[in-house]
Amino acid sequence: MAAVSSGPDNPARTGVVVVGSVTADLTTFSQRLPARGETIHGDDFTLVLGGKGANQAVAAGLANAETSFVACVGSDLFHDLIVDSLAAAGVDISYVRTVPGPTGIAHIRVDASAQNDIVMVPLANAALSIEQIDAALDELADTAAVLLTQLETPVEPTMHAIRSAHARGLAVVLDPAPAVALPDEIWPSVDVVTPNETEAHLLTGVEVTDPASAERAARWFLDRGAGAAIITLAGSGSLLATPDLVRLFPPFPVDPVDTTAAGDAFAGYLGAALASGAELADAVVRANAAGALTVTARGASPSLPASDRVDSFLAEHAASLPERSHP
Numbered sequence: 482m483a484a485v486s487s488g489p490d491n492p493a494r495t496g497v498v499v500v501g502s503v504t505a506d507l508t509t510f511s512q513r514l515p516a517r518g519e520t521i522h523g524d525d526f527t528l529v530l531g532g533k534g535a536n537q538a539v540a541a542g543l544a545n546a547e548t549s550f551v552a553c554v555g556s557d558l559f560h561d562l563i564v565d566s567l568a569a570a571g572v573d574i575s576y577v578r579t580v581p582g583p584t585g586i587a588h589i590r591v592d593a594s595a596q597n598d599i600v601m602v603p604l605a606n607a608a609l610s611i612e613q614i615d616a617a618l619d620e621l622a623d624t625a626a627v628l629l630t631q632l633e634t635p636v637e638p639t640m641h642a643i644r645s646a647h648a649r650g651l652a653v654v655l656d657p658a659p660a661v662a663l664p665d666e667i668w669p670s671v672d673v674v675t676p677n678e679t680e681a682h683l684l685t686g687v688e689v690t691d692p693a694s695a696e697r698a699a700r701w702f703l704d705r706g707a708g709a710a711i712i713t714l715a716g717s718g719s720l721l722a723t724p725d726l727v728r729l730f731p732p733f734p735v736d737p738v739d740t741t742a743a744g745d746a747f748a749g750y751l752g753a754a755l756a757s758g759a760e761l762a763d764a765v766v767r768a769n770a771a772g773a774l775t776v777t778a779r780g781a782s783p784s785l786p787a788s789d790r791v792d793s794f795l796a797e798h799a800a801s802l803p804e805r806s807h808p
Contacts, residue, residue, distance in 0.1 A: 501534020502633035504585040530566035540749020555584035555605040595737035669706030733773035
């Protein structure tokens with residue numbers, strides 16, 4: 482298993498590779514969500530870069546990690562929005578492949594309580610290939626320490642990315658969203674899995690309602706060979722479980738506006754911190770802070786915070802953090 486508690490063995494390997502989805506996010510904001518068959522007036526609309534993979538790549542880049550993104554974008558009118566937004570965030574787009582046809586689309590609806598629902602249409606994301614992944618990992622294996630991946634791209638190439646990165650000595654962080662059944666043999670190649678309550682329930686069968694049930698769900702992943710499980714509990718913080726440790730991290734108090742991309746901010750900052758050599762528990766604290774800041778702004782990629790803002794936020798809350806987790 483790749484090191485995730487004390488940083489990469491080779492100090493030259495501090496980069497993050499993200500294999501995953503990219504979408505154009507079309508988001509509507511309204512006081513409430515419409516009932517079935519109902520039309521209502523909305524308050525606002527945004528069109529921005531999105532997709533769990535792209536969001537995590539942007540978050541890792543904003544966290545000051547050298548970040549490379551492996552993905553597919555369409556040749557349509559959304560193409561330039563995607564590649565320009567990624568490049569502006571400092572993400573290496575050498576491994577983003579343009580394929581004929583439409584870019585992936587996410588239709589997001591957000592209500593006044595900051596809750597959302599999402600319909601994601603993969604489109605170009607379905608073209609992600611094993612050959613594309615291997616070419617990127619071959620070139621990045623000497624400099625990358627962490628792989629981040631999710632489940633918005635086809636399962637077969639995603640599982641291949643996990644196995645290949647693990648074999649090359651990268652620490653693998655899997656955000657299992659949207660949750661789908663995965664082969665048991667994949668879990669020993671996963672160093673950290675980061676489901677939310679719903680995803681943990683769908684994957685493990687354990688209904689997550691409190692820290693005790695979160696620990697039971699986390700144990701399901703550990704029993705199958707995962708190195709660590711972090712169950713994110715929305716407004717209740719997150720629970721980290723390893724074979725030697727169970728720890729509950731309380732939430733940071735914020736006023737939520739839009740919860741879109743909070744999990745992606747968490748994953749991106751977690752991967753960046755681990756790639757820099759941070760201890761796993763300290764990486765979770767930083768990732769929690771990034772996720773908390775993300776829900777205070779609208780949109781997916783535009784809401785992701787820069788590293789200095791996370792530093793300031795952690796400094797403001799230093800008194801409530803364990804001594805070893807101060808920034």
